[in-house]
Amino acid sequence: xxxxxxxxxxxxxxxxKKKLSPPPDxxxxxxxxxxxxxxxxxxxSFSSVDxxxxxxxxxxxLYASYSAAYYEFPSARxxxxxxxxEADLIFEFDAKSDEKSLTPVAALEKAKEDTIRLIEDFLxxxxxxxxxxxxxxxxxxxxxxxxxFDDEVKKLNSKARRDIVRYIKPSPELIARVYDPSKNYTWxxxxxxALQQYKALREKREDTYKEYGIxxxxxxxxxxxxxxxxxxxxxxxxxxxxxxxAFEKLIKHYLxxxxxxxxxxxxxxxxxxxxxxxxxxxGSSLLAAKLKSLDKFNPYVDAVVFYNPPIKIKVLEAVSxxxxxxxxxxPFKKDEIVKIPEYAAxxxxxxxxxxxxxx
Amino acid sequence: MVSVDKxxxxxxSHYPFSRLAKAYLEKEGVDISKVSDDDLQLAIERVKxxxxxxxxxxxxxxxxxxSYALAKILVALLGDFYVKKQxxxxxxxxxxxxxxxxxxxxxxxxxxxxFDYEKKGGSYSISFIDxxxxxxxxxxxxxxxxxxxxxxxxxxxxxxxxxxSEKLYNNIINTQLKxxxxxxxFVEASKQLQVFRRFEEEISGPVxxxxxxxxxxxxxxxxxxxxxxxxxxxxxxxTFLANIKxxxxxxxxxxxxxxxFSEQKTRYHLEHAYGTRTGRKYAVPSCxxxxxxxxxxxxxxxxxxxPITYYKNMLRRRRWKT
Numbered sequence: 149x150x151x152x153x154x155x156x157x158x159x160x161x162x163x164x165k166k167k168l169s170p171p172p173d174x175x176x177x178x179x180x181x182x183x184x185x186x187x188x189x190x191x192x193s194f195s196s197v198d199x200x201x202x203x204x205x206x207x208x209x210l211y212a213s214y215s216a217a218y219y220e221f222p223s224a225r226x227x228x229x230x231x232x233x234e235a236d237l238i239f240e241f242d243a244k245s246d247e248k249s250l251t252p253v254a255a256l257e258k259a260k261e262d263t264i265r266l267i268e269d270f271l272x273x274x275x276x277x278x279x280x281x282x283x284x285x286x287x288x289x290x291x292x293x294x295x296x297f298d299d300e301v302k303k304l305n306s307k308a309r310r311d312i313v314r315y316i317k318p319s320p321e322l323i324a325r326v327y328d329p330s331k332n333y334t335w336x337x338x339x340x341x342a343l344q345q346y347k348a349l350r351e352k353r354e355d356t357y358k359e360y361g362i363x364x365x366x367x368x369x370x371x372x373x374x375x376x377x378x379x380x381x382x383x384x385x386x387x388x389x390x391x392x393x394a395f396e397k398l399i400k401h402y403l404x405x406x407x408x409x410x411x412x413x414x415x416x417x418x419x420x421x422x423x424x425x426x427x428x429x430x431g432s433s434l435l436a437a438k439l440k441s442l443d444k445f446n447p448y449v450d451a452v453v454f455y456n457p458p459i460k461i462k463v464l465e466a467v468s469x470x471x472x473x474x475x476x477x478x479p480f481k482k483d484e485i486v487k488i489p490e491y492a493a494x495x496x497x498x499x500x501x502x503x504x505x506x507x
Numbered sequence: 508m509v510s511v512d513k514x515x516x517x518x519x520s521h522y523p524f525s526r527l528a529k530a531y532l533e534k535e536g537v538d539i540s541k542v543s544d545d546d547l548q549l550a551i552e553r554v555k556x557x558x559x560x561x562x563x564x565x566x567x568x569x570x571x572x573x574s575y576a577l578a579k580i581l582v583a584l585l586g587d588f589y590v591k592k593q594x595x596x597x598x599x600x601x602x603x604x605x606x607x608x609x610x611x612x613x614x615x616x617x618x619x620x621x622f623d624y625e626k627k628g629g630s631y632s633i634s635f636i637d638x639x640x641x642x643x644x645x646x647x648x649x650x651x652x653x654x655x656x657x658x659x660x661x662x663x664x665x666x667x668x669x670x671x672s673e674k675l676y677n678n679i680i681n682t683q684l685k686x687x688x689x690x691x692x693f694v695e696a697s698k699q700l701q702v703f704r705r706f707e708e709e710i711s712g713p714v715x716x717x718x719x720x721x722x723x724x725x726x727x728x729x730x731x732x733x734x735x736x737x738x739x740x741x742x743x744x745x746t747f748l749a750n751i752k753x754x755x756x757x758x759x760x761x762x763x764x765x766x767x768f769s770e771q772k773t774r775y776h777l778e779h780a781y782g783t784r785t786g787r788k789y790a791v792p793s794c795x796x797x798x799x800x801x802x803x804x805x806x807x808x809x810x811x812x813x814p815i816t817y818y819k820n821m822l823r824r825r826r827w828k829t
Contacts, residue, residue, distance in 0.1 A: 275635055276658020300636050308639030315650040326652055335651045 151497055152183055152210070154504045158494060159428050160208035162453065163201070170200045171424060172297060176218040178230065180421045181209035183430065187421060193222040210430025213421035216295070218302070227419055234302035237309065238422055239266060240414040242291040250470045250499060251448050256290065262408045263292040264442060270316050270408075274334060277301065286447050288429025288436035293422060309416040317407045320400040324392075327399075328383035329376075342402040343378050347371075357394075360401045366394035428453070433494035448472050454491035460505040461486060461493045467501055509534045511568065518613055520568040521605045523575030524598075524675060526620050532572055540690055542577065547696045550577035557597030558590070558703050559827070583684040584697040587704045595679035603672035607665060614664070621671045625659075631667045632659040641674045702826070714753045718821035720814045721804040722797055723747050727761070734766040739800045741765075745780040746789040750815050755781060791815045 171177060174197075180190030181203075190213075194200040204212070215222070216238045220231035241262045245255030263284060271277045271294075281298040304312070314322075318335065327339050349356040350371065357367035369391035376384070377395070386392040414420055423429070425438040434451040452473050467480040477492050485505050496502035509531060511519065519528045549566075553574040556563045566574070575598070582594045606614055618624060624631045635650075638660040642648040648669070654661040662670070686694050719727065726744045729736050741762070748758045755777055762773045782788035793813045797803050811817045 273657070274655050276656075300634065303640065304636055305640050307644070308636070308642075311639050311642070311650055315655075318651055322646070322649070322651065326646060326649070328652075331652070333652070333654050 151500070151503050155210060155430060155433070155494070155498060156183070156208040158433075158454065158490075159210065159430075160205060162428060163204040163208060166426075168201055168204055168426060170194065170197055171214050173218055174200060174214070176220075176222055176233065178215040178217070178219060178222040178419075178421065179424075180213045181207060182211040183209060186211045187213060190421065191223050191225050204427075210428075212424045212427040214424050215419060215421055217418050217420075230419075232418060235304075235418040237296040237298075237301050237304060237312075238414060238420070239294040240287070240291060240411040240422070241266075241294075241409060242287070242411060244409065249468060250495075250501075251472070252290065253448070256447060259291050259409075260442065260445070262410070263294060266294060266316065266408055266410065271296065274315075275312075283425070283438060284442055285423075285425040285436050285438045286434070286445065286451050287423060288427070288434050288451070289432045292442075293425075293436075295422075295425075306416055306418050309418070310412075313410065313412045313415050317410055317412070318403070320396060320403050323399050323403070324396045326383075327377075329378060330380050330382045338406070339399060339402070340378060342398060343374060346398055347374050347378065360394075360397055362394045362397045366390040366397070370394035370398070429498075431498055433491070433498040449474060452491050452495075454489075454494045456489045456491070458487045458489050459493050461488065461496060461502040462505040463496070463502050465501050467496065470495075514613070516568040518616070520565055520571040521609075522602060522617055523571045524602070524678070525617055528568075528572045528575070531568075532576060535569075537573065537576075539693075542690075542693075544692070546573050546577060547581075547692065549574045550581055551696060551699050553578045554582060554590075554594055554700055554703075557601075558593050560597070579679060579682060580684060580689065580693065581697040581700060582679070583682045584686055584689060584694055585700050585704075587701075590700055590703050591680060593703070595676045598679060599672040599676035602675055603668050606668040606671060614668075618667060618671060621674050622667075624667075629663060631662045631664070633662065633670075634658060635660050638662075638670070641670050641677065643669055643673050714751055714757075715818075715822060718818050718825075720809060720817040721806050722802055723814055723818075725804050726802070730761055731764055734764065736765060740802055742780075743792055743797060743800065743802060745777055746791045747814055747818075749777070749781040749788050750791050751818055755783070 175193070175195055177193070178190060179192040179194065180187040181192065182188040192203075194203065215235075217230075217235035218233045220233060222230060224230045241259040243252055243255035243259040245252045245258075267279070267282055267284075271282060272279060277296055277298060281296055281301070283295045283297060285293050285295075287293055315335075323335065323339060328336055329340060346356065346360070350367075357364065362370070369388050373386065373388075373391055386395060414422065423436045425436055427436055428434070429436055433454060434447060435453045437445075437447075437451045439445050448471060463480040463482060463484045463486065466482050467478045469476060469478040471477070472492050472495060475489075475492070477488060480486055480502075493502065493504070497504060511531065515527055515531075518525055519531055522528065549570055550573070555561075557578075565571070578594065582591050585591075606617065609617075615626070618631065622631075622633045622637050624633045626632075635655060635658050638653070639650070646652065648666070650660075716724075716727070723744065726736065726740045729740065730744070744761075745758070748761070755774070758777055759770060759773050762768055763770075778784045780789045791814055792800075794803065794805075794809070794811070797814065798805075809817060811820060
């Protein structure tokens with residue numbers, strides 16, 4: 149509790165100084181806030197920018213979210229009484245990593261690459277959405293959020309959103325079942341390329357199959373029909389079990405390298421709440437910054453918003469070295485009392501591995 | 508009667524949902540408050556023919572236009588989702604079949620009423636948003652299996668026809684009307700459609716053994732004659748009994764000839780299937796699951812994907828006969 153109150157005071161100071169802008173058409177949105185959980189209370193709505201800003205200064209929430217959906221009555225409950233009108237299309241990438249580090253740089257880099265690929269390959273190229281309609285923000289913690297603000301796209305129903313996710317992230321079984329070499333469609337072409345690549349690698353090195361988790365027998369069977377699979381003849385059933393299994397494994401291998409780790413539920417659940425861009429994240433103290441340029445964005449520099457003057461903290465569990473604003477900190481031992489810049493202290497306190505000392 | 512040329516007559520009678528048909532009804536001055544009993548009866552006829560999948564001859568364009576418009580209203584007023592769904596399905600199929608053999612010019616005219624499209628060669632392109640919001644739920648229509656470029660999906664005629672019919676289906680399903688906006692005789696007429704209502708809430712009468720599908724009949728007989736019916740069969744049978752609402756005491760007795768029968772245990776398991784303990788009834792496994800359990804004894808009477816649909820349809824058929 150002590151920690152939470154300390155964090156809230158710091159957040160309050162921040163929100164007093166910064167004039168927060170609400171999301172587009174905020175009067176039609178539902179808001180939800182939390183200190184302990186991501187959302188402790190929801191069904192909140194605002195009718196003016198002032199009211200919105202005042203809420204942040206008064207309540208200084210650790211987490212602030214809003215609905216991708218537009219409602220006739222955003223604060224009505226239960227949900228069906230809100231009367232949904234339409235909803236922005238949103239995507240979320242969360243960095244999943246085994247990195248023990250407090251600042252998982254590599255995983256966030258992967259999430260960033262996924263975000264760029266989603267926008268370039270899928271949203272712009274396949275779905276024809278103009279970049280000016282796409283807004284990206286850092287999640288404030290371990291990922292990126294993509295919002296599409298487009299009057300037509302808003303009209304997608306929930307089933308359609310599910311189909312979009314299934315298009316972006318198809319299941320290997322589905323692809324194996326429907327693959328048709330005569331079809332000149334995006335996914336069919338991709339699989340054809342993967343097959344061609346396998347064939348080429350296999351001609352160079354006979355034991356290529358090992359990297360794909362394919363066994364020798366399966367590989368031999370696949371090689372018997374691979375030209376047919378690459379050719380331009382229509383879909384045919386792979387009758388041989390080993391060859392089918394090899395084909396499925398090859399697709400799996402390809403997909404796990406190429407598919408985007410997008411969180412499905414966020415996209416198809418139209419009444420989902422998602423973090424408000426440019427608000428603070430209570431689990432990290434970082435800003436869920438709206439990004440102008442994704443390429444150059446470094447969350448551990450650009451989303452750090454607190455100040456330089458140092459403050460004292462007590463470390464609650466061992467902290468391995470980490471870097472913020474290109475300054476190295478740590479390692480710190482358990483129970484150590486250290487004096488570090490406020491922004492680094494806030495980071496550790498929000499992560500729950502330190503508490504303010506002597507405040 | 509407003510006169511129409513042959514081509515217009517064709518469009519109106521085959522596509523009574525078309526702009527042309529609506530324009531015709533408007534010109535005719537069809538007025539909700541002055542609809543005749545005969546017209547209402549014709550609408551009832553239309554719904555009945557659709558729901559019983561009876562082939563009927565094409566009526567005059569006047570009758571087609573009026574009966575369609577009124578049928579849509581009556582079905583919405585009845586407020587039964589099952590009837591609405593079946594009617595929508597029937598009308599959508601009918602439209603699909605006519606569209607498939609339609610002249611290009613009329614096809615395109617109908618298509619333009621449903622979608623903004625561009626046409627090049629024989630290929631129609633529509634926005635992916637329209638496509639996804641209306642695509643039927645099948646693997647063939649999965650976006651992976653479509654040509655998608657820069658936000659446009661490219662479709663040949665038959666897929667375009669499927670999309671049109673799906674949108675027509677959705678239009679009918681989404682029609683919500685208030686009884687108070689219509690004359691009393693509309694509401695009265697809609698009640699004639701009650702006989703087609705979804706059966707769910709009506710499975711309450713005595714259990715009809717003769718309506719059991721072959722697989723359930725087999726388990727039923729095995730339980731009486733064999734002491735060791737396997738677990739899977741008992742489980743499937745229990746879910747079936749729960750869903751046809753057989754009295755639970757009666758159901759317990761059906762298992763009494765089993766070697767390891769314990770009334771207490773049987774009742775416990777049945778109560779789970781019936782949902783009396785949890786509030787959630789178990790669904791009957793589908794035919795394909797039953798097949799994978801090796802319990803399927805399919806014969807030519809099996810036209811459905813689940814034993815429970817078989818049972819309901821058998822009962823429904825009987826009711827319609829009487």
